[in-house]
Amino acid sequence: MRTDGADSADSAAEAGAHDLRHHGDAEVRDDGSALTDLAVNVRADTPPVWLRERIAASLTGLAAYPDGRAARAAVAARHGLPVERVLLTAGAAEAFVLLARALKVRHPVVVHPQFTEPEAALRDAGHTVDRVLLREEDGFRLAPGAVPKDADLVVIGNPTNPTSVLHPAATIAGLARPGRTLVVDEAFMDAVPGEREALAGRTDVPGLVVLRSLTKTWGLAGLRIGYALAAPETITELERAQPLWPVSTPALAAAEACVSPRALAEAAHAAHRISADRAHLVARLREFGVAGLRLVSPAEAPFVLVRLPRAAAVRRHLRDLGFAVRRGDTFPGLGEEWLRLAVRDRSTVNSFLQALAEAMRRAGG
Template sequence: MRAETGAGGPDLRHHGDAEVRDAGGDLVDLAVNVRADTPPGWLRDRLAASLGSLAAYPDGRAARAAVAARHGLPVERVLLTAGSAEAFVLLARASKTRRPVVVHPQFTEPEAALRDAGHTVDRVLLRARDGFRLDPAAVPEDADLVVVGNPTNPTSVLHPAAAIAALARPGRTLVVDEAFMDAVPGEREALAGRTDVPGLVVLRSLTKTWGLAGLRVGYVLADPETVAGLARAQPLWPVSTPALVAAEACVAPRALAEAAHAAHRVAADRDRLVAGLAGFAGRGLRVVAPAEGPFLLIRLPQATAVRRRLRDLGYAVRRGDTFPGLGAQWLRLAVRDRATTDGFLHALARALPETDG
């Protein structure tokens, strides 16, 4: 691990949708980490039914209470947001941080939001040779705001909850992005619902597992004072009525059971992708392991050329050089179903150079 001041460098506003949005729907999407078979029919029906109430202003009380109950928390510890990306903006605008630190590689929007709000951001870069594992001692003691993802996008590393909790300090805000935690069977290593970690702020997204990226819905779990401060930074009625309906529906027992089943299915699909990629080790391809999220990070020679060949063959993957701490030799692959994975592996065999030279 090493620390650095993150001036300049990668394009923090490049995201996976950029790989597919100009292709006219002609590419198989392994670039965006949204579950492919979503939203399910029952959720679409709930959303459609909500359209009859659009004349009224949104009322988030029922959804907020449902999220609180899902995590065993009082409602005062819950803030509903227009996706977890809005939460990063609220944190950046409301924070009086003197030394914010973002642990990379990870989702780049937290750093981008902090910079847009006028903060100077330091980076702690996790290293490939360490498996991108977190060492709490690498974070500067005087950091008063620390942001870390778990499981981490794009590395798919799941850090132990104890290692993340060890980052907590009096006077420090510890922001943990758990946008993909519900894709981990049993949500092991989750901190959502914990009230014993000082300064803890947990962000959750409902857009990934439920295919609601276009609707924008997520939430923040934090102490009541932090929640109230973030709420003051929000505009009026920030979460739409359909998004509130989705939030309430997606934390109901039926939905939690479906998400748990989907997490096991994703794990099996990920194992199949990892096994297929192992066949290309002799051609220079390496997978970051163990992977615990619904995506994989791979390293390979000539990754830029391979990504372009894959695009010509009908597959979009996520470039890695826009993540601090990575470079042009990295690609991120979303986990998909068996048929899609098999088709991708066939295309990859054609796209890769014959040797690692």
């Protein structure tokens, strides 16, 4: 399904139908009670002690301006790329703003449902955005033919937030065209065992820009660190749009630490653990046997997307029971019957599922 973004008034109304700036942290922010958080997709119990110590050690150098050369070289080496293909950013979200401001595009397309910041950034930069809406009946999987041929900027997440769908790398790479920038948000790829279907490190796909975040796996959302991988000329354009010293010294220290062999081994271990915990969550949800309860499957990210009757009421009752989950109706292509659940350890999941059963009972489910 495709929505026509040709008319600016229609486009503005389309954007207004969804709160593109609503994110999972809003579910747990400004609440006096201590909610168990299944709304934010940051790995629990992070950052680890060794990473906190590395970041703390960097504080002795705060009198000097940040120098990103070592961190940039470390990220480049992690992906087998020259440093000219790497740009460090204040989280992957900054990269979306840079792309929207720096690139001269006529017909940007965002594949939804997905993280809403790319579209929000494009609209803020004055672009009219065309949407490709993936369908539940297709398992929210990409149909390449749905992307307009004249699109000169295409944005897609892999694995996709909030659907947890992992698209084949070959399918996404097949979207590349001469004159087109293909942006792939791989913020959650390091939570996929083996990072299968990753495009990071590829140099054979024309116009490819891969974005990575270090905030999810390492619990650094408050520090803001990520990076873009692209052709040198694209990196140069994005760098020109950045303010001076956009990444702080502590964030640079974190970047260098998080791509070290030790960190990569730890992330790989965490990915397998998350996969097992997700399988437990999915299996238990399927045991509910509630009419209308559906899961997007197979889920491959550190969260699952579920559809269930009276989801808005269930979410409110879950809050009363001490649990926060992510509403789905702010994502284009989804409605208020959708919820996104972050994967947590089995003990937390079991407690949550007891609360979910009670919340559904209270909601009349």
